[in-house]
Amino acid sequence: MSALAGKVALITGASRGIGRATAEALAGLGAEVFLVAEGTEEELEQGAAACRAAGQRAAWGVFDLADPARTEALVAQVQAELGRIDILVNNAGLRIxxxxxxxxxxxxxxxxxxxxxxxxxxxxxxxxxxxxQGGGRIIHVASQMGLVAAPTSALYGMAKAALIHLTKSMAVELAADGISVNCVSPGPIETEFTRHQMELRPGYREAREAEVPLRRWGAPGEVAELIGFLASTSATFLHGSNLLIDGGYTAH
Structure with a gap:
């Protein structure tokens, strides 16, 4: 039986990059998935179609996650369309x-x-x-920038550091409810955003690769595999953890 058979996962920022790769990975593990992002209907449908091709039900919704009034509506729509919520992946992010x-x-x-x-x-x-439902899994997607500093990233790094702390706080309080809370912190990952940075900034790719002991960028699918592990029953004693997946970026 698939590791996540009968489970329903809600993934934010799922129109592309790590979010979409995560939706497809969880569907591959047997979960039904709900993809959410802002203003990207075609990309969301493409992602949902890829999940359906894995044999799972998949739905999507366009929501402005910056609008707190829409939060309850999002949860209600997921429950109305897929019946329950077992896994939440908070992946959506903004960089300034x-x-x-x-x-x-x-x-x-x-x-x-x-x-x-x-x-x-x-x-x-x-x-x-x-x-x-007797429990669930909540997985936050932070960043290695929540642990180290870099020029022009003070605001982004501060938010990600706070998200790592939120993971620990939630884990302490929600363990009694059977709700596992963990965080993943990706390092340099090649996504649409980072490829755009490479186009704008000559030498950016090579400079970042030089900072990573593995001498390459990571792929969204590699992060998605880690999230899939945290969502599965294999990760039963991981709780309140922040798992770095950065090719060794923060090891030196």
């Missing part, structure tokens, strides 16, 4: 790069709304369903 001293209050509010407030509120919103 500026030298410190040049961030605006609007930058702060926009980034925190997506990178921290959304996973906080969505995690709270799924609790009633998970408690009724």
């Amino acid at each position: 790069r500026r030298p410190f001293g040049e961030f605006s209050a609007a930058d702060f509010d926009a980034l925190m709304a997506v990178n921290l407030r959304a996973p906080f509120l969505l995690s709270q919103a799924v609790l009633p369903a998970m408690r009724r």
Whole structure:
């Protein structure tokens, strides 16, 4: 039997990159999936179609995760279409790069709304369903930048560091409910966003590869495999952990 047969997973930021790879990985493990992102209907349908090709039910919705009023509506739609929520993957993220001293209050509010407030509120919103079902899995996607510093990344790194701490706090409080909470922190991963950075900044690819002991960028599917492990019954004693998957970036 598939590891996640009978389970329903909600994945945010699932139109591309790590989120889409995660949806497909969880579907491959037998889960039914709900993909959510903002304003990307065609990409979401393509991702859902790939999950259906694995033999699982898949649905999607366009939601602005920066809008806290939409959180309850999202949870209600997932339950209405797929019946339950067993796994939540908080993957959606926003990056705003500026030298410190040049961030605006609007930058702060926009980034925190997506990178921290959304996973906080969505995690709270799924609790009633998970408690009724006797447990669940919540997985946050942070970043190696939540552990180390880099120029122009103060705001992003601060939000990811807070998300890692939120993982630990939730794990302490929710263990009694049978809800496992963990976090993954990817290092340099080749996604649409990072490929765009490579186009804008000559030498960016090579410079980042030089910082990684494995001397390459990671792939979204490699992160998705780790998330699949955390979502499965194999990870029964992993709780409150932040798992780095960065090719050794933070090892030196």
